[in-house]
Amino acid sequence: MEQYGTRPAQYGPRRSRAPLPAQGRGGTAAARPPVGRGGRPVGQRAEPARPAPGPGSPAAGVVRALRAMPNPRLTGLGSGLFCAAVMLVLGFLDELLFGASLTVYGVLFVPVSLLTALWVRRGDLLTAPVVVPIAFAVGLVTVAESGDGLGGRLMGLVTALATEAGWLYGGTLVAGSTVIVRRIRLMRRRAATRNRPQV
Numbered sequence: 001m002e003q004y005g006t007r008p009a010q011y012g013p014r015r016s017r018a019p020l021p022a023q024g025r026g027g028t029a030a031a032r033p034p035v036g037r038g039g040r041p042v043g044q045r046a047e048p049a050r051p052a053p054g055p056g057s058p059a060a061g062v063v064r065a066l067r068a069m070p071n072p073r074l075t076g077l078g079s080g081l082f083c084a085a086v087m088l089v090l091g092f093l094d095e096l097l098f099g100a101s102l103t104v105y106g107v108l109f110v111p112v113s114l115l116t117a118l119w120v121r122r123g124d125l126l127t128a129p130v131v132v133p134i135a136f137a138v139g140l141v142t143v144a145e146s147g148d149g150l151g152g153r154l155m156g157l158v159t160a161l162a163t164e165a166g167w168l169y170g171g172t173l174v175a176g177s178t179v180i181v182r183r184i185r186l187m188r189r190r191a192a193t194r195n196r197p198q199v
């Protein structure tokens with residue numbers, strides 16, 4: 001009988017293989033769009049660069065200071081006690097450092113009014129413009145000129161209120177404006193939540 005010899009596998013017919021992509025400069029460059037200056041594809045418009053505030057710019061400093069400040073939520077009574085206590089402390093410091101200057105006291109009253117309006121909770125927004133003038137009068141006792149007896153003290157307090165009415169109205173206006181802005185933002189947020197479609 002005839003025996004047919006088997007060829008080794010290495011001498012068998014070769015299978016066709018898919019050609020490998022060309023390597024080097026020409027291999028991947030054909031698949032990618034042409035690149036122009038600055039690493040952008042040709043034909044794509046460059047977006048205008050937005051100037052970011054530098055680390056030493058005044059705007060960046062103000063933003064960092066606002067974020068670093070505490071953000072409590074005070075009740076109506078708590079905001080009144082806070083404002084009155086701060087104005088009393090500032091009045092004593094004004095008497096010790098500046099000789100009971102009414103102008104310094106009035107200037108310090110404005111940022112305290114702003115903080116009181118910012119820190120009062122949403123349900124007690126309308127109490128801020130009410131407690132701010134009361135706190136101004138409470139702290140004014142420490143810097144007002146006092147005469148002999150209770151009548152002299154009352155007269156000095158009334159005189160100080162009359163002469164520093166501009167600062168009193170200014171601080172109250174700042175507190176009222178802040179409350180109005182917060183109230184409008186709260187109403188818009190509620191309206192947007194109400195009109196949002198439910199999934």
